[in-house]
Amino acid sequence: MNPADSPPALEPRTVEEVVEAVRSCPQVVPVGGGTKSAATTGVAGFAPLRLGGLAGILEYDPAEYTFTALAGTPLRAVAAELARHGQYLPFDPPFGAAGATLGGTVATGVSGPGRQRYGGVRDFILGLRFVSGLGELVRGGGKVVKNAAGFDLPKLMVGSLGRLGVMVELTFKVFPEPRAYATLRADLPSLDAALIAIGRLNGSPFDLEGLELDPAGTLWLRLGGAAGTFDDRLDQLERHLGASGQRFTGEGEGAFWSGRVPLATDASRDLLVKVPVTLAAIPGLDAALAAAGATRQYGAGAHVAWVGWPRPAEELDRLLQTHGLAGMVLTGPAVQPLLGRVRGEGFRRRIKAALDPAGRFPSF
Amino acid sequence: MSSPSTFLAALARVFPANRLLDSEAGLAPFESDGLTAFSTKPLAVVIPETRDEVIAAVRLCHAHAIPFVARGSGTSLSGGSVPIAGGLVIALNRLNRILRLDPAQRIAVVEPGTINTAVSRAAARHRLYYAPDPSSQQICTIGGNVGFNAGGAHCLKYGMTSNHVLGLTVVLPDGEVVEMGGESLENVGPDLTGLYVGHEGLFGVVLEITLRLLPMPECYRTLLAAYDRVEDAGEAVARVVAAGLLPGAMEIMDRLAIEAAEAAVHCGYPADANAILIVELEGEQRGVAADFERLKELINASGAREVRVARDNDERLLFWKGRKSAFSAVGRLSPDFLVQDGVVPRGKLGVALREIEALSRERGIRVANVFHAGDGNLHPLILYNGREPGALERAEAMAGDILRLCLRLGGSITGEHGVGLEKRTYMTDMFTPVDLEVMHRIHRALDPLELSNRGKMFPDGAAPALHRHGAHPLERAGIISRE
Numbered sequence: 013m014n015p016a017d018s019p020p021a022l023e024p025r026t027v028e029e030v031v032e033a034v035r036s037c038p039q040v041v042p043v044g045g046g047t048k049s050a051a052t053t054g055v056a057g058f059a060p061l062r063l064g065g066l067a068g069i070l071e072y073d074p075a076e077y078t079f080t081a082l083a084g085t086p087l088r089a090v091a092a093e094l095a096r097h098g099q100y101l102p103f104d105p106p107f108g109a110a111g112a113t114l115g116g117t118v119a120t121g122v123s124g125p126g127r128q129r130y131g132g133v134r135d136f137i138l139g140l141r142f143v144s145g146l147g148e149l150v151r152g153g154g155k156v157v158k159n160a161a162g163f164d165l166p167k168l169m170v171g172s173l174g175r176l177g178v179m180v181e182l183t184f185k186v187f188p189e190p191r192a193y194a195t196l197r198a199d200l201p202s203l204d205a206a207l208i209a210i211g212r213l214n215g216s217p218f219d220l221e222g223l224e225l226d227p228a229g230t231l232w233l234r235l236g237g238a239a240g241t242f243d244d245r246l247d248q249l250e251r252h253l254g255a256s257g258q259r260f261t262g263e264g265e266g267a268f269w270s271g272r273v274p275l276a277t278d279a280s281r282d283l284l285v286k287v288p289v290t291l292a293a294i295p296g297l298d299a300a301l302a303a304a305g306a307t308r309q310y311g312a313g314a315h316v317a318w319v320g321w322p323r324p325a326e327e328l329d330r331l332l333q334t335h336g337l338a339g340m341v342l343t344g345p346a347v348q349p350l351l352g353r354v355r356g357e358g359f360r361r362r363i364k365a366a367l368d369p370a371g372r373f374p375s376f
Numbered sequence: 377m378s379s380p381s382t383f384l385a386a387l388a389r390v391f392p393a394n395r396l397l398d399s400e401a402g403l404a405p406f407e408s409d410g411l412t413a414f415s416t417k418p419l420a421v422v423i424p425e426t427r428d429e430v431i432a433a434v435r436l437c438h439a440h441a442i443p444f445v446a447r448g449s450g451t452s453l454s455g456g457s458v459p460i461a462g463g464l465v466i467a468l469n470r471l472n473r474i475l476r477l478d479p480a481q482r483i484a485v486v487e488p489g490t491i492n493t494a495v496s497r498a499a500a501r502h503r504l505y506y507a508p509d510p511s512s513q514q515i516c517t518i519g520g521n522v523g524f525n526a527g528g529a530h531c532l533k534y535g536m537t538s539n540h541v542l543g544l545t546v547v548l549p550d551g552e553v554v555e556m557g558g559e560s561l562e563n564v565g566p567d568l569t570g571l572y573v574g575h576e577g578l579f580g581v582v583l584e585i586t587l588r589l590l591p592m593p594e595c596y597r598t599l600l601a602a603y604d605r606v607e608d609a610g611e612a613v614a615r616v617v618a619a620g621l622l623p624g625a626m627e628i629m630d631r632l633a634i635e636a637a638e639a640a641v642h643c644g645y646p647a648d649a650n651a652i653l654i655v656e657l658e659g660e661q662r663g664v665a666a667d668f669e670r671l672k673e674l675i676n677a678s679g680a681r682e683v684r685v686a687r688d689n690d691e692r693l694l695f696w697k698g699r700k701s702a703f704s705a706v707g708r709l710s711p712d713f714l715v716q717d718g719v720v721p722r723g724k725l726g727v728a729l730r731e732i733e734a735l736s737r738e739r740g741i742r743v744a745n746v747f748h749a750g751d752g753n754l755h756p757l758i759l760y761n762g763r764e765p766g767a768l769e770r771a772e773a774m775a776g777d778i779l780r781l782c783l784r785l786g787g788s789i790t791g792e793h794g795v796g797l798e799k800r801t802y803m804t805d806m807f808t809p810v811d812l813e814v815m816h817r818i819h820r821a822l823d824p825l826e827l828s829n830r831g832k833m834f835p836d837g838a839a840p841a842l843h844r845h846g847a848h849p850l851e852r853a854g855i856i857s858r859e
């Protein structure tokens with residue numbers, strides 16, 4: 013897209029200014045830290061609404077396991093504040109080091125390795141305020157860890173890609189972080205062997221904080237808790253796997269995990285794509301991706317594939333269709349972010365018409 | 377709207393007479409739900425056996441502009457499954473097949489009438505279970521759980537129903553069939569499944585649900601502590617949390633609830649305690665053992681007059697037995713009661729309980745408290761006698777004051793029972809007119825004729841309501857108890 017096609021960016025610093033911007037500007041697209049740019053670059057004619065100025069933690073009471081922050085707050089700032097009280101966002105939101113914001117994390121619905129233990133961003137968002145396409149300031153959900161009043165608008169906004177509203181304020185549940193971690197790296201002979209091992213782990217009572225997979229058959233398993241328990245637990249884990257591996261504890265243990273997501277791609281050329289998967293879908297998908305020269309890594313207990321795609325987006329769209337899968341482009345050359353077989357389009361269309369009837373935000 | 381007889385004739389072409397009820401006697405069991413204070417006679421009830429029959433019923437309702445209510449087991453505690461006058465009830469109990477159970481992927485695909493515990497029972501041989509555990513779980517359906525985003529005692533750690541639903545197939549109120557989500561824990565695009573769970577029956581009928589299963593914990597460690605003051609029990613909960621422990625459950629009962637439970641099931645709780653706290657850890661043996669030592673230290677230092685540690689699973693189940701039966705037990709103290717479901721920030725539990733006690737004294741209405749302390753979810757039980765003129769109204773007024781108290785303290789009007797009919801008027805205390813208008817627009821986009829569970833959740837819905845007296849029939853039979 014030619015930058016000249018875009019109206020000038022808006023940089024609101026208050027919630028009122030966001031409302032004003034949406035009301036006065038015919039077409040806007042919300043932008044957080046810009047780390048998942050595919051949601052916001054493929055849309056000519058929409059003025060970027062940069063939310064980086066709308067930052068700060070508004071309420072945080074560690075004893076409640078909740079905090080509320082403005083949507084432009086960087087993940088880094090949140091993580092630092094939570095860590096001071098031994099707490100964390102258990103879904104390991106990715107791209108923090110690159111400057112990702114809370115709002116962008118929710119809008120793209122991405123979670124990191126920790127997702128596999130307690131849930132993803134959808135499971136930890138409790139409430140929000142957002143500006144609809146009609147310029148209404150809307151509250152959904154609540155500020156307490158349990159709430160069933162009204163429709164669950166906070167979950168609806170997870171993955172909404174800035175197409176349903178501009179989030180201005182978010183409330184999350186947090187958990188105490190395990191006091192220590194240990195990691196086991198096990199190189200199984202093949203992808204199939206690793207998938208079978210994951211299927212067996214799924215039926216075992218191991219509480220894994222992380223379970224990642226590389227296509228050659230490497231498993232990364234993470235335990236959390238009191239450091240004194242790790243030797244036994246790692247022994248048990250190795251016995252269960254029927255394979256010994258490389259152990260990491262103490263300093264340096266976290267390096268793999270903090271660097272895990274995203275897959276490094278050359279954004280000027282490759283698309284970085286998130287593809288929700290299942291154990292059963294991986295073998296076929298992996299073979300097809302490998303044949304097309306794509307890079308792959310699997311996360312969240314083999315529920316997500318991160319794909320580096322070196323070819324035109326239409327080809328990946330077709331490939332995913334063939335496999336009955338959907339994808340979301342995070343970075344790379346400008347394209348429509350959603351690919352493949354996205355379910356529930358009829359339902360989504362109605363929601364879009366209800367929240368943004370005039371098309372103030374881009375279409376899906 | 378076409379005439380009811382044309383509509384019934386059209387239904388009769390889809391449903392045989394034994395599954396299309398419109399006689400006085402046939403309709404009677406469907407007039408109420410778990411909140412027996414409300415009741416309405418529907419036009420008819422259909423009992424589909426296949427999803428195509430459900431779709432056909434919904435499409436006929438749409439073609440004839442007849443409102444409908446999907447019904448699971450009718451255990452809603454907020455009037456959510458009460459019929460609509462002149463409307464159809466679509467009773468889903470016979471759609472109760474577990475269509476698929478995949479242990480390697482830890483999922484179960486079920487029909488909406490599947491009973492909650494049936495899922496865990498089927499999963500047990502793979503050492504898996506379905507986590508959300510409302511205390512009505514032996515009879516309530518997964519479809520009803522999806523309707524209300526049901527919770528249970530283990531929400532803090534594992535979340536509510538919506539955190540365990542991966543995919544849905546639904547028929548929207550105008551007859552369009554939509555699939556959303558899938559079998560993966562992950563998703564792209566707006567989380568439609570997340571929006572759908574907790575729709576209170578307003579978004580049509582769920583036909584199929586993909587559930588996430590969890591591995592059974594390797595072990596549980598449970599303790600019970602008795603306190604002289606409820607506030608001290610609340611304070612202990614705050615300490616556990618502050619210490620960075622993440623128990624699967626933390627439950628508190630007050631004096632009246634303890635006495636009632638003791639009388640009903642002889643659970644052997646410490647005599648004379650004014651409050652009891654149950655804390656349960658679960659997970660891998662080694663990890664839990666280490667955490668349990670810390671938990672014991674904290675509780676021992678929390679001013680408890682007595683601390684008991686469950687020695688084995690039998691004793692653990694005994695701790696839970698009193699807790700699980702507390703509400704039906706309290707119900708014996710009084711012919712009728714209302715269960716409230718407000719939520720407060722955990723740190724405000726003590727304040728909330730003191731204020732509830734003050735209200736109770738001031739109004740001369742007895743209140744027992746049992747609550748999910750770990751997530752601040754109160755269940756004050758307001759006792760009244762429905763035969764006494766004005767008693768229900770006074771109990772409802774008191775319930776309203778408690779809900780407003782919860783909001784004032786920064787919480788919510790419902791943690792897990794839903795808004796239904798009962799709490800509609802309090803929606804305006806929690807949400808602004810704009811918030812509600814936006815929810816209305818979403819609702820109308822999915823249901824332009826407002827046929828699906830018309831009149832529920834939104835504050836401006838028309839009220840049915842005939843007051844009745846007595847416990848739920850299943851409750852009287854001792855099959856279920858309110859939590």
Ligand SMILES: Cc1cc2nc3c(=O)[nH]c(=O)nc-3n(C[C@H](O)[C@H](O)[C@H](O)COP(=O)(O)OP(=O)(O)OC[C@H]3O[C@@H](n4cnc5c(N)ncnc54)[C@H](O)[C@@H]3O)c2cc1C
Nearest residue numbers: 448449450451452510511517519520523527577582857858
């Ligand atoms: C003794 C007792 C204890 C309880 N304990 C708890 C508890 O601990 N936690 C808790 O959260 N709740 C509890 N409840 C409340 C109740 O059991 C739950 O709300 C439960 O989810 C309702 O399930 P059901 O099958 O009875 O649904 P119903 O009452 O039949 O329906 C509930 C709502 O869901 C809608 N619905 C039902 N099926 C479908 C479908 N297939 N598609 C679309 N909409 C549908 C209905 O229209 C209605 O609005 C308790 C109730 C009782 C009576």
